[in-house]
Amino acid sequence: MSNTIYLSVAAIFYTLMVLILFFQKRKVSTVENKIFSQLIVIMFFSLVTEVSLVLIKKDMTFFPFVFALKLYLALLLYWLSTFSKYVYMITHRKQSENNNKLYQTISSFAFVVNISLTLAITVLPIYFYDDGSNRYSYGPSVDIMFVTSILYSVLISFLTIKNIKKISRKERFPIFLLLFMMLVSSAIQNMNRSVLLVNFVFAFITVLTYHTLENPDVQMMEELYENKKLIEKSSEDTSNFLFRMTQDIKRPIKELINASSEIISSDDIEIVKEDAKLINNKAKELDYLVND
DSSP states (O other): OOTTHHHHHHHHHHHHHHHHHHHHSOOOOOHHHHHHHHHHHHHHHHHHHHHHHHHOOSOTTSHHHHHHHHHHHHHHHHHHHHHHHHHHHHHTHHHHTTOHHHHHHHHHHHHHHHHHHHHHHHHSOOEEEEOSSOEEEESHHHHHHHHHHHHHHHHHHHHHHHTGGGSOHHHHHHHHHHHHHHHHHHHHHHHOTTOOOHHHHHHHHHHHHHTTSOOOOHHHHHHHHHHHHHHHHHHHHHHHHHHHHHHHHHHHHHHHHHHHHHHHHOOOHHHHHHHHHHHHHHHHHHHHHHHO
16 A cells, blocks of 8 residues: 555645645636535545555554545545535536535535445444555445446536536546546556555646636735626716706707797797807807807
């Protein structure tokens, strides 16, 4: 079990770095961010548990070792379950956007499945092989993890292929890479069961997924919102100005129309002169309004 300890230790450091960056940075509360927060936390504890297993030098039947191993198996399943939930939500983004009920339903279903599998792993026996150079575990408890991993892989593949057009290229990449790396690591572990690559693969995919998240800068969004309010206020002021201008122009225009109508219908030169003066004054008034 110690053959790949250095990969796991390295994974702890870069997973911790991403975990700190993720939770320090202000971000939009999206479904993807909620699920990723679960992924990264599960991954970190899974890596710590794996390294602890390797560092325990006591007999493999020692109770703390057995407990830690079963916890490790459960965390692997929790990670796969959470990643499957992530794939489901991004392939059903239209339904999941602002749909907290769907998210809660999927989360509740995943919780029930995970608790059931954890109980099975806890209750079923686990056996150990140790010839001094190679150490690994086997038995019903481990078999549950392998079978469930296959089922989750099939589910992830089905969701991705069926909804391939609904997800972006950068989101597809970690999914397909996960399936490929799981296949390769399974083949390697079949040849040498003491080699543990699963956690390293999951950690690598977790970090890769972090870079596919849509995380608009919150400060920029706040600035855009402030600009939006300013634009709306400016638009409202413009509308009010145009309304006032319209009302101010309507009255002199109406008087111009009345005066010109009197000129057309009247033969009295005095009335014509008075109306002409009125037209001249109103024209000056309109010219003043426009210039103002």
